[in-house]
Amino acid sequence: MTMWPFRTKYPEHKPEEVNGKEYDFVVVGGGTAGCVLASRLSEDPKVSVLLIERGPLNDSWMSRIPLLSTDIFNPSTGAVSWDCEPLKYCDDRVTQLYCGEVMGGTSRINGMVYTRGNPAEYEAWAALGYPNWSYEKVLPYFIKSEKHVHQYWQKWRGISGPWINKSIVYAEWVFNAFRAFLDAATANGFPLVLDGSSPKAPNEGVVVVDSTINKRSERVSTLQAFLPHDVVSKRSNLTICTKAVVSRLTFVMEDGRPRPDEVLLRHSDSKSEVVYSVKVKKEVIVCSGTFGSPPLLMRSGIGPRKHLEEHKIVVVRDLEGVGFNLKDHHGFPLVWETPLNESLSEAMVHPFKKALPEMVKYILHGTGIFSMPSQHIALFARSRAISDDGSEYKFAGDNTNAEPSDNLPDLELIPAAISTIDKPGEQGRSDQRLGTVSILATYLVPESSGSIRLSSTNLFDRPKVDFGFLSNPADYIVLRKAIRLSLKLAEIMKASGFPLLNNITYPEASQQKDAENGNDDELDRLIRQYIRSVFHWSCTCKMGSEDDLGVVDEELKVHGVTGLRICDASIFPKGLSAHLQAPVVMVAERCADFIKSGM
Template identity: 30%
Template sequence: MTEADYVVVGAGSAGCVLADRLTEDGRTRVVLLEAGPRDRNPLLRVPIMTGMLLRGRAYNWAMTGEPEPSANGRRLDQPRGKVLGGSSSINGMVYTRGFALDYDSWAQRGLPGWSYADVLPYFRREEHFEEGADDFHAQGGRVQVSRPAPDNPLFDAWKEAGAQVGLKACRDFNGADPEGVGFFHFTIGGGRRVGSAQAYLRRAERRQNLEVLTGATASHLIFDGARCAGVALADGREIRARREVIVSAGAFHSPWLLLRSGLGPPEELARQGIAVRAALSGVGRELQDHQMARVLMECTQPVTLFRLRRIDRAAAALLQALVFGTGPASRFPLLAGGFLKTRPGLDWPDIQCHFLPGLTTASLRWNPFAPQGPLDRHGFFANAYVLRPFSRGRVGLSGPSAQDPPRIEGGMFADRRDLETLRDAMKLLRRIFAQPAFDAFRGAEIAPGAAAQSDEEIEAYLRETALTAYHPVGTCRMGMDAAAGDVVDARLRVFGVPGLRVVDASVMPALTSGNTHAPTMMIAEKASDMIREDAAA
């Protein structure tokens, strides 16, 4: 049995931050538990490997959701990182914080300390922005943030086409006004991925007061009376916490662990024969994710990433990235995109787009509307996803064993308004690709294709092809009232369970407008201060 002041479950975007910040004083003892292996494989640092990592199983929980009733009964892939760094070790590395109004809406729910003015200092604290400090960015933080230089004429075409449609240009998606088309920031430094393990954990592991256990799958929480006192592992070991257990296992596994420990909706626990320790109706509920679809085009010029399909070129690019941190493999190619409005009169953008100068096997395999052409061709695509979905899903238990994965009901298009927003987004992407800026490159539309022109046809395409953006949140929602379905309070303490907090994306009361890695690190940065304050009180 190992004992520590704090036991952190999950070494992902949040857990690595907590392990670093809570051990800074050199005295506070922390044990960090990670079910996956160490992140020693050098390919984890190569940005272009993201696609393979998300579809592989070596560092991925590789979960699959339940059939989606409003998406033709399809089971959607739900990749999550299973390695030090968690999903930050396999994700697309896009660094977006969301909008100021996202966090102000959290504060308007009655959550003190979560307005944009409150959280901006934590975003700045986590960041080392290569372009320099200003009112919105800082240098000296743990996370290297860069804006890789566009290296393809199709990126220029995207930006110019946006202007031709009447969209404004945006210099900084993390600045005062994120609306418009432009280029994203990435957690890439020196041409290599900078996940939370690289940014936070590497330095923390040099301290004697941190112990990192890999291959350590949590089975359930341990209690001493009403108080959470530790974590039981699937191999029989117990890790005890003198002060607190902090669950940072992500939006799927955090509620899964609480449910396995008797914390959750009584009816869900009863189905698995688990005794109720705390009746928390919100555990596993309010699952939210960005719903995404793509418009794919053939390209008439040989300027796309298809050049890397040749084995010699791919090997050379990979070697160049590994050795020098340069070349086409040293960046993730979703460099361009935008935050856009699908219709006039909206107060703020309702979709996010990413543009990629290439086609992938994943893009082509789910195109039932156009003939399945060969994969060996040049092309490009843009995706769009609904920034603030109305649809909700839930996470539960698929069985009584610690080996049984979470049961994921994604709720794709459970609210028709999300389907309509994504339908209008497809129309907007088509308009962008129809502009003169793409005349020199535009071939036939691969998907949705000529068979999808009416609203009904586009919606049929979306029901058959839409995915999630792998940004699940909300399943241990932060709020002020457990009776209303909230799971943790504004200081991320689980209602009615002393000694237990949840610190990860699952606590978000509403999905942020953009990729969720940066907000999750911010939550952990802020939580580390609250944990230390509460310990000193």
């Protein structure tokens, strides 16, 4: 391997360098899924693959430091954000959404948590009429992509794939909040789960989650795993075009069906208006993400007829489901003040006293706060098991064998050594000498859903995202239970000596008022004020029949169109009770095999 400074530049291209050329496969979006797919397709030297990514390469030592790379409020990470539509059921509040617009996509900026989801979730996909997505069928693709370090080999874990993950063990945890939370959960009867990817793992329990971090304590995104410099520089059949945004696809009619024959692209810099084009020999695979794939389809004339006509877009294929059915995990951040030394806030308040020595520790030993993901553990639970006042939890017994519908966890409580309120800088502290810790009480399968629509035909106008939080009032019931279970665990943490001081988001005075009035008025008001996305959005081009507002079929082909697939989080047929990056990588591995085997 050639080492820096003699290493050649990463082989990336500009739109003018690909203009007019023809490729077998054009992958639109070099994000989490796109990097996997382009890598797998180009393993066959006989096919030519073009990968087009809107963002830059932006790969540096700094960009792989776990703590710094998760700072989504800092655009130098590759994160972009924009405002959602006013939240109709939350007093018209506006919140932000964040995406990784950079090679590797959101896997470059995410929390690095690696979870696959319960086998029963994929059985549910199969039961919808998609047997190719049963647990038995998807497991080999999780294994294929993965290189799991740290643990003894188990047959459900991969050890020779390109994508590294490891668990951060108890002794390495930097903040006491995680230990106090884990102790409180186990004291409350939740089993400790050391391998959440085991098909036999209990469905309710406190899981020490794996993180996509390597032994050198660097983030491993799908860029580093699947398209590293060494791989790309050896593949003359793979072309990567960065800082290029696909404006739309054009179509020819073949046997009465549209087929994309050209991909139109521009520089991501909105000042340049030159349009370039590439020709497509076999297929276009759109990997532009939950918020990127629907707008691209719509600009290309595929989507709900009425919406396209409002924007004077010529309809190529009327597909009602495009952009519909946005699913997400909805969370309520319970935030407490705590002494500064118990919180990550200390590094921000005292950059020289705290952050600098920690950086030295990271450089010398790969340890300390800079080496850590923001989440080490997760408590998965079932809302049905929680009594209304949150005081009782009824365990399901042999819960790996129960009926899936009763069995699946619908809650995740996420402890964090920092505020999880979603506004930049909003810590809500009464005293800047104090830090914050939180439990993000998350509803994984809310009834509410949202949508994404074009705001205009201008490529650079961000689409309108309506999260639809609380559009179904049934969600209040589950969120209240999640909050009450969190408060119960917080009481145990306090009793064991962990210093949880003032509660910022459900203050003691509000708790008392609700108790005195015998209702949840204060809590519901605060839910509307603080409810947030947990960034696990999916399903906006879901796998499903057209009657059921589906957009793609079992092999991820867009209904009624030849030579066009979608491959990213948008195709999930239903929301998952898991963090999404590992399932997205599995989808991309699966899609590559569909294409390679001629399906």
